[in-house]
Structure formats: structure tokens, C-alpha cells
């Protein structure tokens with residue numbers, strides 16, 4: 029019974045400590061794409077071509093004049 033009381037006290041202290049130390053870290057990285065087709069500027073992420081929808085690594089994607097990502101030069105130029 030003492031162990032249970034100790035655990036509750038420790039849990040309560042941890043809870044208060046977390047509140048005092050500010051907001052909890054966000055669970056999701058903000059740079060992660062939420063919807064398909066969004067351009068992401070961090071390396072290692074998968075992005076989709078704004079013309080055909082093909083997914084490719086951001087490092088291999090081309091950025092068009094409009095700021096969107098494309099899989100090839102032809103698609104970046106396509107209307």
C-alpha cells in the first residue's frame with residue numbers, strides 16, 4: 029500500500045514538473061507534409077511532383093519558378 033502511495037506521489041510530481049517546464053514538445057515535426065502535393069524544403073523528405081503526382085526524394089526534385097516541386101524539367105515547364 030505504501031508503494032502505491034509512493035507511485036502516485038511520484039506521478040504527481042512528474043505531472044507538475046512537466047507543467048512547470050512549459051509546453052510539451054510537439055508530437056509531429058512541423059516540416060513534415062500534412063497533405064500530398066505540398067512542397068517540403070528539408071532534405072530526406074519525399075515530395076510529389078506538382079504536375080504528375082509522382083513521389084520522389086526532395087534532393088532529386090526540381091523546384092519550378094512557382095516554388096512547387098517537379099520530377100523533371102519537362103513537368104516544371106509544362107503548363
Ligand SMILES: [Zn+2]
Pocket residue numbers: 077078079080081082098099100103
Ligand atoms: Zn512529374
